[in-house]
Amino acid sequence: MAPKFGTSGLRGLVTELTPDLVRAYTSAFLTACPTGGAVHVGWDLRPSSPDIADSVIAAVLAAGLDAVVHGALPTPALALASLDAGQGAVMITGSHIPADRNGLKFYTPSGEISKDDEAGINANLTTPEGTGTGARIDAGTAAPDAYVARYADAFGALALAGMRIGVYQHSSVARDIMVRVVEALGAVAVPLARSDIFIPVDTEAVDPETRAGLAGWCADNQLDALISTDGDADRPMVADAQGTIVPGDVLGPLTARALGARHICTPVSSNTLVTRMAGFDTVDNTRIGSPFVIAAMETALAADPSAKVVGYEANGGFLLGFAADGPAGTLAPLMTRDCLLPILAPLAAAKAAGQPLADLSAALPPRFTAADRLTGIAPERAGRLLNELGTDAGARAAFFDGVGAETNVDLTDGLRVSFQGGDVVHLRPSGNAPEFRCYTESASTVRADELLAMHLDKLGSVLNA
Incomplete structure (x- = not known):
């Protein structure tokens, strides 16, 4: 799956996050979004992250902006530092996904980029890289401290x-x-x-x-x-x-x-x-x-x-x-x-x-959840399944057979179905990786786990057929 924006920034296989692609996305971010005159750069502990950071820093310097380099640093600590400085930031991370993937998270001086900012970045991907000479600044330990x-x-x-x-x-x-x-x-x-x-x-x-x-x-x-x-x-x-x-x-x-x-x-x-x-x-x-x-x-x-x-x-x-x-x-x-x-x-x-x-x-109200995911699921196949279940009551009844009569269908994000008795099953493809997530909720942990196992098995049979 080619690198793309999901719910947590740009993600893709390390082999596809080439220096040219990383520099292009960084340059587009610098063109489309305010930065406050400098960009803070941090990264996680994936083996690929320092090299990707070098490409980000090169694009920042070429844009004539200062790159404030923090090194390995938690995302929220980088965000705190850039917000306090009134400047932008780029975090190199794939978050929780395997090390063969990585990504970029972008921050403006006011915080995480919005969906409108994301559209602006995509619209500026063909903008030529600058020829400026910004300064590289070592941030030291100020941000973690x-x-x-x-x-x-x-x-x-x-x-x-x-x-x-x-x-x-x-x-x-x-x-x-x-x-x-x-x-x-x-x-x-x-x-x-x-x-x-x-x-x-x-x-x-x-x-x-x-x-x-x-x-x-x-x-x-x-x-x-x-x-x-x-x-x-x-x-x-x-x-x-x-x-x-x-x-x-x-x-x-x-x-x-x-x-x-x-x-x-x-x-x-x-x-x-x-x-x-x-x-x-x-x-x-x-x-x-x-x-x-x-x-x-x-x-x-x-x-x-x-x-x-x-x-x-x-x-x-x-x-x-x-x-x-x-x-x-x-x-x-x-x-x-x-x-x-x-x-x-x-x-x-x-x-x-x-x-x-x-x-x-x-002491909290007795509602319990469980969640897991299937990996290696093509987005196209996941989309077809969700479209069928979301639009066809008969298909839903067959897929959720044994849970009970449905009382509500919520299509806010994926397919979330509530059933008589209080059980809930929520199906959704990941926005960052070829994964398909299943969330369940019930009045006991045992029942939530049962629902999860039941529907992961059904999803595996359908999506891996």
């Missing part, structure tokens, strides 16, 4: 005091930052499974082997919780003391509640428990992807600049739209997917309440 300080200052040195927190480091670009932050908040950090080989951790679909490993690490190290992120650290992973993963769309409501948010923006795929929680005035459901969540947040803020609005995705990435009070200080808005806030806020809330993280989660 500021990212750590953001949370150390807001939560304070006692927020996690007395806790033992495992840090599954693997190849996350935030693996050292996570250790620094939990120690700054008073916890004992226990680094685990650092890897020199890139591991594509998908926080929405953690494989059974990894799940079993989490439980073993928690038991062996007497952990109160275990944390991690995906490759570029815009998605969190949190497990309780038993090694059970707390889903991202549970971390989201817990974080929103801890921050005093009143207006929630979240994709239609997220757990509906948030609609049953007290304290939230509005829940807006969007298409899947941070650009759509951000657009909804911006709409809410345009209507009421004082709105206490946040966004989160089912993968756990959390976006803060207002100045929120932490236990020890204020958190400035950061409207890009962040991993640290939805890790720290629930853990600090559990610590303040004197209860385990598992008890904090168990």
Whole structure:
């Protein structure tokens, strides 16, 4: 599949992300979007990322702009640095997908590019590269230090005091930052499974082997919780003391509640428990992807600049739209997917309440989700299946046979079908890779897992036939 824009920027096979293509997309971004006179550049720990970064930097310099080079850095830390400077940014990352793929995420001085910006970039791909001579600036450690300080200052040195927190480091670009932050908040950090080989951790679909490993690490190290992120650290992973993963769309409501948010923006795929929680005035459901969540947040803020609005995705990435009070200080808005806030806020809330993280989660309305994906699925085949199921009630009845009578069909993003009794099945092709995702929701974890296994099997039979 040729490189293209999806819900998280440009993605494609490394072999297809040639220097010429990368320079062309970077030049188009610089032509179509404001930059504030400089572009900050960071990358994840994939083997291909430094070379791709060289092509990005060359295009920035040729445009006569300064390139502020941060090196390996979490996406939200790069975004924070560029936003604070009022300048643009390019992050080289393929996020959670395998190392044979990579990509680019673009930021203007006001944040992530919009879908309109994306169209402008595509329209300018044939623009000749400039012949300027911008300056290359070494950013040093200012950005990671500021990212750590953001949370150390807001939560304070006692927020996690007395806790033992495992840090599954693997190849996350935030693996050292996570250790620094939990120690700054008073916890004992226990680094685990650092890897020199890139591991594509998908926080929405953690494989059974990894799940079993989490439980073993928690038991062996007497952990109160275990944390991690995906490759570029815009998605969190949190497990309780038993090694059970707390889903991202549970971390989201817990974080929103801890921050005093009143207006929630979240994709239609997220757990509906948030609609049953007290304290939230509005829940807006969007298409899947941070650009759509951000657009909804911006709409809410345009209507009421004082709105206490946040966004989160089912993968756990959390976006803060207002100045929120932490236990020890204020958190400035950061409207890009962040991993640290939805890790720290629930853990600090559990610590303040004197209860385990598992008890904090168990007190929420009883709605449970499961998600996984099929890989190697051609987008054309996925599209044909969704079109058939979305337009033909008979085809849906046959495909979902055994679940129950359908009560609602939602085509906001993919196909989301609700059934009598409360079960939900959501089918959607990935926007970034040849994958097909299945999300399920029910009143018990057992039933959500049953629905997931059942429909992944059906999807495999149909899509791989």
